[in-house]
Amino acid sequence: MTVFLWIPLAIVALWLVVLVAFARPLLARWREPVLRHPVLVIESDDWGAGPLEQAKALRELAAMLGRIRDGTGRPALMTLGMVFEVPDGPRILADGGTTYHGLPLSDPRFDEVCAAIKEGIAAGVFVPQLHGQAHYWPPALLAAAQSDASVRTWLTSPEPAATEDLPSHLQSRWVDAATLPSRPLDAAAIDAAVTFECESYRALFAAAPQVAVATTFVWSDAVERAWARAGIDTVITPGRRATCRDASGAPGGVDARMLNGDRAASGMTYLVRDVYFEPIKGHEPERLAAALAARTRQGRACLIETHRANFFGARAASLAALERGLRRALDEWPTLRFVAPLELARAIRERDPDWIATRSLPRLAARCARIAEIPRFRRAAYWTGLMLPLSRCNRRL
Numbered sequence: 001m002t003v004f005l006w007i008p009l010a011i012v013a014l015w016l017v018v019l020v021a022f023a024r025p026l027l028a029r030w031r032e033p034v035l036r037h038p039v040l041v042i043e044s045d046d047w048g049a050g051p052l053e054q055a056k057a058l059r060e061l062a063a064m065l066g067r068i069r070d071g072t073g074r075p076a077l078m079t080l081g082m083v084f085e086v087p088d089g090p091r092i093l094a095d096g097g098t099t100y101h102g103l104p105l106s107d108p109r110f111d112e113v114c115a116a117i118k119e120g121i122a123a124g125v126f127v128p129q130l131h132g133q134a135h136y137w138p139p140a141l142l143a144a145a146q147s148d149a150s151v152r153t154w155l156t157s158p159e160p161a162a163t164e165d166l167p168s169h170l171q172s173r174w175v176d177a178a179t180l181p182s183r184p185l186d187a188a189a190i191d192a193a194v195t196f197e198c199e200s201y202r203a204l205f206a207a208a209p210q211v212a213v214a215t216t217f218v219w220s221d222a223v224e225r226a227w228a229r230a231g232i233d234t235v236i237t238p239g240r241r242a243t244c245r246d247a248s249g250a251p252g253g254v255d256a257r258m259l260n261g262d263r264a265a266s267g268m269t270y271l272v273r274d275v276y277f278e279p280i281k282g283h284e285p286e287r288l289a290a291a292l293a294a295r296t297r298q299g300r301a302c303l304i305e306t307h308r309a310n311f312f313g314a315r316a317a318s319l320a321a322l323e324r325g326l327r328r329a330l331d332e333w334p335t336l337r338f339v340a341p342l343e344l345a346r347a348i349r350e351r352d353p354d355w356i357a358t359r360s361l362p363r364l365a366a367r368c369a370r371i372a373e374i375p376r377f378r379r380a381a382y383w384t385g386l387m388l389p390l391s392r393c394n395r396r397l
């Protein structure tokens, strides 16, 4: 055999080695269903208990979303990650700061906030989902307040406080981050807390929650088991599960990675939300349309994460940025559909042909577009020359 035959054979063998080495993530992306339409979900967290200015922000958001329609006539919709409690500062102060008391969303001072949420739901522009009874673990907050004056001041605030002002690690509900690294919570305490917050949700919306998103995206298998027992169907994730706050306070202890439609051990369906759109951080409307284009190429829904804080002080500018982003997305993708996460999860789970591509070429193109995101695979494919045939294949599709 001549050298001219050996060299191509060796290259092909090298490519096979690379493909086998990355077989698991490649197969996972191959199996992940491919959507047949561009799909956009605006996911917004932290609504409910907290600053009373939310009522005005929610009404303005609802009016703006209602003006924008997809090709099926459905208005743009936004999920509201719901929080049902903030600290009752005056009561905590009266007890010398040693006992926690919550101020629930059912308190009459939040009536306007609740009314605005319900009006938006009735108009088809808001979809509530469970974020947590509180945006923190109360015993951890109380413990941290003993040594941190700023946390103590926040905890005893006379007005409903904004959890955005807490140190980031204390905003995680499902760990004890009073000291770092955080410690896991007792499973029985998690169970009781999930049961309680599902009751809060049911009291407000007359229905059990079906979609959950953990505060700061830190949660655990024990939390998932409790959610599943409470009837949660779909879990919003960033594509990985962080289980703790590390010594620096950052999310850590990643013990699972997931793609859209993957199932939890308890049977719940995962969705991936990995695009950030925070106008108060300088994100331009173009970011939203660009993210939609990238996810559409991958045959995935574009789940955009944003927070209520955008719509407080800089409300007008943030509203305008979101509206421009949505309109631009619709201009560029006229077949775009707005959808609620629960519907999306069901469509993926059931391989609904109205939502899931069945033709070979679009599926192959989307799978090729997903390959580049696999950590280290792109580099290995580049250095072995495998990227060349893959890129040619992608371009042809």
Ligand SMILES: [Zn+2]
Pocket: 045, 046, 081, 131, 135, 215, 216
């Ligand atoms: Zn949050």
